[in-house]
Amino acid sequence: xxxxxxxxxxxxxxxxxxxxxxxxxxxxxxxxxxxxxxxxxxxxxxxxxxxxxxxxxxxxxxxxxxxxxxxxxxxxxxxxxxxxxxxxxxxxxxxxxxxxxxxxxxxxxxxxxxxxxxxxxxxxxxxxxxxxxxxxxxxxxxxxxxxxxxxxxxxxxxxxxxxxxxxxxxxxxxxxxxxxxxxxxxxxxxxxxxxxxxxxxxxxxxxxxxxxxxxxxxxxxxxxxxxxxxxxxxxxxxxxxxxxxxxxxxxxxxxxxxxxxxxxxxxxxxxxxxxxxxxxxxxxxxxxxxxxxxxxxxxxxxxxxxxxxxxxxxxxxxxxxxxxxxx
Amino acid sequence: xxxxxxxxxxxxxxxxxxxxxxxxxxxxxxxxxxxxxxxxxxxxxxxxxxxxxxxxxxxxxxxxxxxxxxxxxxxxxxxxxxxxxxxxxxxxxxxxxxxxxxxxxxxxxxxxxxxxxxxxxxxxxxxxxxxxxxxxxxxxxxxxxxxxxxxxxxxxxxxxxxxxxxxxxxxxxxxxxxxxxxxxxxxxxxxxxxxxxxxxxxxxxxxxxxxxxxxxxxxxxxxxxxxxxxxxxxxxxxxxxxxxxxxxxxxxxxxxxxxxxxxxxxx
Numbered sequence: 001x002x003x004x005x006x007x008x009x010x011x012x013x014x015x016x017x018x019x020x021x022x023x024x025x026x027x028x029x030x031x032x033x034x035x036x037x038x039x040x041x042x043x044x045x046x047x048x049x050x051x052x053x054x055x056x057x058x059x060x061x062x063x064x065x066x067x068x069x070x071x072x073x074x075x076x077x078x079x080x081x082x083x084x085x086x087x088x089x090x091x092x093x094x095x096x097x098x099x100x101x102x103x104x105x106x107x108x109x110x111x112x113x114x115x116x117x118x119x120x121x122x123x124x125x126x127x128x129x130x131x132x133x134x135x136x137x138x139x140x141x142x143x144x145x146x147x148x149x150x151x152x153x154x155x156x157x158x159x160x161x162x163x164x165x166x167x168x169x170x171x172x173x174x175x176x177x178x179x180x181x182x183x184x185x186x187x188x189x190x191x192x193x194x195x196x197x198x199x200x201x202x203x204x205x206x207x208x209x210x211x212x213x214x215x216x217x218x219x220x221x222x223x224x225x226x227x228x229x230x231x232x233x234x235x236x237x238x239x240x241x242x243x244x245x246x247x248x249x250x251x252x253x254x255x256x257x258x259x260x261x262x263x264x265x266x267x268x269x270x271x272x273x274x275x276x277x278x279x280x281x282x283x284x285x286x287x288x289x290x291x292x293x294x295x296x297x298x299x300x301x302x303x304x305x306x307x308x309x310x311x312x313x314x315x316x317x318x319x320x321x322x323x324x325x326x327x
Numbered sequence: 328x329x330x331x332x333x334x335x336x337x338x339x340x341x342x343x344x345x346x347x348x349x350x351x352x353x354x355x356x357x358x359x360x361x362x363x364x365x366x367x368x369x370x371x372x373x374x375x376x377x378x379x380x381x382x383x384x385x386x387x388x389x390x391x392x393x394x395x396x397x398x399x400x401x402x403x404x405x406x407x408x409x410x411x412x413x414x415x416x417x418x419x420x421x422x423x424x425x426x427x428x429x430x431x432x433x434x435x436x437x438x439x440x441x442x443x444x445x446x447x448x449x450x451x452x453x454x455x456x457x458x459x460x461x462x463x464x465x466x467x468x469x470x471x472x473x474x475x476x477x478x479x480x481x482x483x484x485x486x487x488x489x490x491x492x493x494x495x496x497x498x499x500x501x502x503x504x505x506x507x508x509x510x511x512x513x514x515x516x517x518x519x520x521x522x523x524x525x526x527x528x529x530x531x532x533x534x535x536x537x538x539x540x541x542x543x544x545x546x547x548x549x550x551x552x553x554x555x556x557x558x559x560x561x562x563x564x565x566x567x568x569x570x571x572x573x574x575x576x577x578x579x580x581x582x583x584x585x586x587x588x589x590x591x592x593x594x
Contacts, residue, residue, distance in 0.1 A: 082422070214424075215438050221418035224387050226491065227411025227439035271426050 008270070012283040016064075019290035023060045024052055026294050028302040058189040063293045063307070064286035065192070065199045066184070066248040067258060071285025072206040072278060073244040074259020075266075079213030079274050080237040083144045084322055087259035088124070088245040090148050094254035095155035096127020097246060099162045102176055106169045113191050113250075117198055121246035128238065130154045182255040182308015184293050192251065199247035203282055205240040209233065210274040217272065255289070255308045257315020262288050264318060335363035336398055337413075337494035337526030339384060344393035346376075346383050346550075353379040355550040356393070361528055363494070366521035368537035369530045371547035372571055377530045378419070378499055380547070384528065385416045385497050397495065411439035415488035419499040419530075423472055429483050430468040433458055436490030458489035462516060478509030485516065496520065498529040502536060514540040534571075538562050538586050546570045562586040 024036045031039070031048045038044065039052040070088060077086035088094050100123025104110040110119070134150035166176065178185060212233045216223045220230050248255065265288075266280040289307065292314070296305040339361035346354040353376050361367050369377040382388045384395055386402065395402040397413050405413070415436070424432070436458065437451045459465045462482045472480055481501060488496055498517070502510040510533070518540045521527045531537045537544050538558045546554040546561055548570050554561045567573045567588060575590040 211438070211441075215435055217422065217424040217427075218432075218435065219418060219420075219422035221382075221385075221387055221416065222421045224407070225385060225411060225414070225416025225418070225488075225497075226435060227406075227408040229407045267426075272424060273427065273431060 008280065012280070012287070015287050016283060016290075019287045019294075020060055020064075023063065023290045023294045024056050027051075027056065027297050054189075058192045059184050059187050059293065060290060061192050061196075062184050062187040062251040063289040065196060066252040066255060067262070067285035067287070067289025067292075068282040069199045069202060069244040069248040069285070070255060070258040071262035071266075071281040071288070072203055073241045073248070075263040075274065075278050075281045076206055076209065076213070076237050076241050076244075077259070078263060079209075079216060080234050080241075081147070082217060083147060084264070085144050085148050085260070085319070087257065088241065088248075089155075089254065089256040089259065090319075091151045092127035092131040092154040092158070093124040093241070093245045094127070094249065094256065095158040095162075096123035096125070096130070097121070097249040098180060098254045099123055099158045099165075100126070101249070102162050102165050102180070105176070106165045114194055117195055117246050117250040120249040121242050124242045124245040124249070125238075127154060127158060128242065178306065179253040181306040182253045182311065183304075183306040184252045185304060185306075187251060195247050195250045198243055199251075202240050202244035202247060205236070206244070206278050206282070209237055209240060210278040213237070213274040213278075214272075217274075252289075253308060256312040257319065258285065258289065258311050260322070261311070261315045261318045264322060335524065335526075337361075337363040337524075338398050339495065339526065339528070340396040341380075341384070342394050342396075344380070344383060344395065345391045346379055346388055347391050348379060348388070353550055354383065354390075357550070357552055359545065359552060359555070361526060362543055363526045364521065364524045365542035366517055366527040366529065366540065367543045367545060368541035369528065369545050369547060370532075370534055370537050371553075375547040375570075376550040377545075377547050379550075381497055381499055381528060381530050385414065386410055387416075408439050411491065411493070413493050414495040414497055415491040415493045417484050417488050417496075417498045417501055419503065421484060423480075425473075427472055428468070429464060429470055429472060429475070429486075430455065430459070432472060432483055433464070433486045433490050436487040436492075439491060454490050454492050458486040461489055461520070462486040476509075477505050478512060481505065481509075481513055482516070485513070489520070494524075495526045495528070498527070500530050500532055503532060510536060534562075534567075534588050538588060539580070539583070558586050562588060 021033060021036065025031050025033055029051055031052060035048045036052060039049040043049055043053060074087045077091065078084055097120035100119045101116055104115065104119045131147055131150045131154050134154060135147045138146050138150065212228050215226050215228045216230065216233065223230050262285045263277065263281045266277055266284050270276045270280040292310045293307045296307050296310050299305055341357055341359040344354050344357040357380060369380060371377045379388060383390055402410060433455050437454060459468065462485050464482050464486050467475060467479060467483065472483060502513055505513065514536050517527055517529060521542065541558060543556060544558050544561045545552055546566065553570050554566050562577055564575060564577055567575045573590055575588050577586050578589055580587050
């Protein structure tokens with residue numbers, strides 16, 4: 001590999017390690033860097049080691065997986081739809097996943113953590129299909145805002161159902177309130193270990209789909225001429241997006257705008273070739289959520305700001321900027 | 328005129344092709360042999376089915392009846408990738424990928440030659456270099472596509488289809504929206520490629536471009552082929568009247584001897 005190809009890899013690696021160290025060390029109880037390293041390497045019985053291994057490490061891994069998954073899902077959606085505003089939140093997948101999890105727990109009593117990724121995947125798929133159906137009914141993919149409007153309508157509808165369920169079952173609501181705002185608080189290692197294979201499979205699929213999405217960016221007819229089975233690639237992309245979104249929701253609840261903010265930040269440096277954009281989005285997504293979660297935990301410590309609130313605060317201006325540039 | 332060499336690759340055979348687009352029957356029983364190693368122009372009025380025929384050969388549209396063979400192999404039996412190793416397509420309005428550099432665009436032409444996990448080979452680089460040299464786009468290699476003029480951009484798209492390294496090249500109205508001098512430049516490029524042995528099938532709107540550059544002209548009317556042959560045989564006043572509803576004289580180009588269509592404009 002040339003220096004030009006290695007430099008971004010080196011920079012992203014340094015940023016990732018830096019963000020991870022910051023996340024593990026900072027917090028209501030600050031742990032000095034040396035103690036972080038010794039806790040990771042040799043464990044131990046100290047309070048610091050218990051905080052690192054039991055609380056912060058699962059949380060950091062969850063942040064990395066959720067950030068990488070949502071960013072990859074956003075980039076995949078933007079490639080498959082050729083719509084720069086495509087993103088799991090704006091296109092109804094997050095609202096669908098959240099409702100499915102809440103409904104299963106509240107109505108059917110299906111609260112087992114192992115079920116959460118499956119429920120979230122089902123809900124994300126239903127949300128995506130509702131938005132797709134509404135967009136088609138409104139005259140197809142004309143204009144990049146049509147699916148965003150459909151996404152807003154579907155998300156509002158599904159969120160209303162979620163709120164309704166919560167009002168009916170207030171005790172459950174207390175448990176889910178923080179999760180619904182998009183939070184990594186209280187994430188434990190067994191849940192991370194259960195979701196990780198799904199997330200990693202989705203990320204691998206995203207990397208395999210990347211060269212096809214670059215070809216797809218030349219238009220459907222060009223892509224077909226270049227031997228890309230367009231319909232099949234779109235279906236496979238939807239499957240990968242649903243798996244990635246479900247993984248992120250199972251770890252951190254619905255985190256708004258991550259799938260929009262990170263790929264577009266990556267585009268500024270890495271261009272729109274998906275073979276570069278997807279790996280870059282995955283790395284930047286992990287870094288972004290590590291940083292957002294650390295800020296959320298330290299800004300008003302010992303209280304916490306949900307990560308989802310921070311990603312929305314950053315993401316909404318990005319959305320507006322994209323509208324101004326592309327609109 | 329071109330010798331018909333049976334052993335040249337790139338022979339397309341169309342038999343009994345019927346295609347329906349929505350409510351209308353766009354093609355009704357088309358039979359056609361595309362001569363390998365020559366440029367064939369598809370002409371006709373709007374809605375006559377010329378683009379439909381090209382898109383069906385390119386496998387973008389599915390035929391209702393009939394069959395297309397490429398060098399004796401039924402097209403429908405080929406995988407998308409195998410078909411893309413035999414035919415390259417330049418659609419009428421491909422999408423300009425944002426921020427893509429010319430060389431990266433041309434490199435997309437190598438897509439059908441790569442496996443699931445990408446392996447970049449010296450062969451790929453050689454094909455890209457040759458394609459850019461043939462289209463005179465080497466000097467744009469590191470430029471962004473959106474920074475080029477319409478004609479330069481069109482040459483880059485053609486370079487991408489050449490990098491695909493296929494015996495057959497399909498083009499849907501490649502000269503539309505270009506200045507006349509640029510139209511001539513693009514057609515000259517296609518004629519050179521045909522002389523080097525590629526089979527070129529091109530939908531053209533401009534009759535005189537077809538007459539000046541194509542080896543063969545296929546005239547279509549109402550989803551059927553009305554006439555087919557070298558320009559000097561096909562471009563006749565009665566045929567133009569029948570196919571285009573055009574009152575025109577045919578004169579010979581003093582330089583090339585090729586027919587030129589001169590519509591009567593006197594009131």
